[in-house]
Amino acid sequence: MxxxxxxxxxxxxxxxxxxxxxxxxxxxxxxxxxxxxxxxxxxxxxxxxxxxxxxxxxxxxxxxxxxxxxxxxxxxxxxxxxLIDAHTHVMNLGFQELDVNVQGIDSLDETLEKIRQYAEDNPDLEWILGRGWNQVLWEENEFPTAEDLDRIVPDRPVFLRRVDGHAAWANSKAMELAGIDDDTPDLQGGVIRRDENGKATGIFIDTAMGYIGSEIPPRTAAEKRRAFELALEKMARHGLTSVHDARTNNETWEMYKEYADNGTLITRIYVMAAGTGDEFDVMAAKGPIKSYADDMLSMRSVKISADGALGSRGAALLEDYHDDPGNKGLLFFDQEDLNAMLLKGASAGFQMNIHAIGDAANRQVLDGFEYINNELDGQADLRHRVEHAQIVALDDIPRFVDLNLIASMQPTHATSDMNMAEDRVGPDRIRGAYAWQTFLDQGTVIAAGSDFPVEDVNPFYGLYSAVTRQDHEGMPPGGWYSEQRMSRIETIRAFTIDAAYSAHQEEVLGxxxxxxxxxxxxxxxxxxxxxxxxxxxxxxxxxxxxxxxxxxxx
Structure with a gap:
């Protein structure tokens, strides 16, 4: 409702x-x-x-x-x-309040019931939208299907993003509107999941989500303002005074500026432009904006994603998934294309912040940063960042120091993923996963965040995860791979002054x-x-x- x-x-x-x-x-x-x-x-x-x-x-x-x-x-x-959250999705936080939110529900039946009730309570909605489902929490531990949704909402399109935002679940009506059939091809960086007969099941991974996403009517201006104000309220209520917004388009940037201009922006926002395409060309026309409205806004960075997420097996791995032989996940770009995007943004003076979950994606991103370092010899320190740096080959971790990179990491990802992470990558690769102390010991700056609404907006959940590596019931005893825990001072640093440093704001914030x-x-x-x-x-x-x-x- x-x-x-x-x-x-x-x-x-x-x-x-x-x-x-x-x-x-x-x-x-x-x-x-x-x-x-x-x-x-x-x-x-x-x-x-x-x-x-x-x-x-x-x-x-x-x-x-x-x-x-x-x-x-x-x-x-x-x-x-x-507190500063160094990796967020501000508008998605607000839209989560407007749409159906099924995050944290631990069964398929209860998830379906919540969707059914939402559809019943909102009969005038053309589309039923939402996010938060996580099949790993369900007893079945299997991806759901379009047929599951068809049983409860057969007459309107339904499109629900997974908790990590890197997969979506659609019903048959949505697939029909998008023209999805058995011959619809996969895309670079995306997969349509199919059954043993080659029939699309209703699950779309990463870039394949665009098939249906492109059919969804745009949000109205009123809906966007409502979502933004809901997000502002939630951030302030939980003690976030500054956030870094990953992938902001020009329309949203203009709205942020309007709120800043009229004095109603109550949380500082450090904006990452959405990629280096046409939106970037518009947003970057006047160069990086280091400070706007007394440091309430800044726009001097770019967000690009190199791969998907671990939970949906879209994270790009160097070797097969431990629990899915034959699958190495998905790289969104080849090396040449990624290098070109990095070079375009950095040449214009923008910090480049690249999403990399799997060890193959992290290696590709590190290779890309090495390339632009060589191409732009003598360039001013832009403090480039790897967003997530989640599964990194042990041999690649020292390269963060060599390339002067910031690791933008989210402590709650470890405690949310610990129920499946080792299943995905096995006992060897897990040693380079969520490796906070390994990064800190070599002198790498960690900018901590949550990735909300993938995780809860409450930063104290992240502070707790960083210090304990346990869930809220105190499991596992002693903490999951406890040698990677952060001290309380290290944790506060990561959520304050080091997060500010990662946005070039340590002289005024943190x-x-x-x-x-x-x-x-x-x-x-x-x-x-x-x-x-x-x-x-x-x-x-x-x-x-x-x-x-x-x-x-x-």
């Missing part, structure tokens, strides 16, 4: 952010933490003026020094720098140091002292961006 309560709350938050005047204040009686260099620094007061940090330190000293500032009692709450924007959160427990098992239960009481409160828990 469509939701309206969030929109009312969002409007209230946006109005509050819009009308709250800039001021100078000292917030005291807080349990504050920030990083400075490599050290963790504690303080019990912070002075803020014109949206920026003036000083942190002892409450008595700051209250005396800044006696003309407004004095705000923090009620003993723990303060952290605003810590609560003098001169930086006063982006911070107040939470209900001490991240550095609480039992590790409780980290994921942390709740955000308040979120502040540039010295303005944009969320307060009711």
């Amino acid at each position: 469509k939701k309206t309560g969030f929109i009312l709350l969002t409007v209230t938050l946006l109005f509050s952010a819009c009308t709250q005047e800039d001021n100078a204040f000292v917030m005291h009686n807080i349990n504050g933490y920030t990083l400075s260099g490599g050290d963790l620094v504690q303080f019990d007061a912070i002075a803020v003026k014109d949206g920026r940090v003036v000083e942190t330190g002892a409450a008595t000293a700051l209250q005396e020094q800044f006696s003309d500032y407004e004095q705000i009692n923090g009620a003993g709450q723990t303060m952290l720098p605003g 810590t609560l140091e003098p001169g930086k924007w006063a982006d911070f959160i107040l939470i209900d427990r001490d991240f550095f002292e609480v039992e590790a098992s409780q980290i994921w239960q942390t709740e955000v009481n308040e979120t502040w961006v540039a010295g303005k409160r944009v969320f307060q828990k009711q």
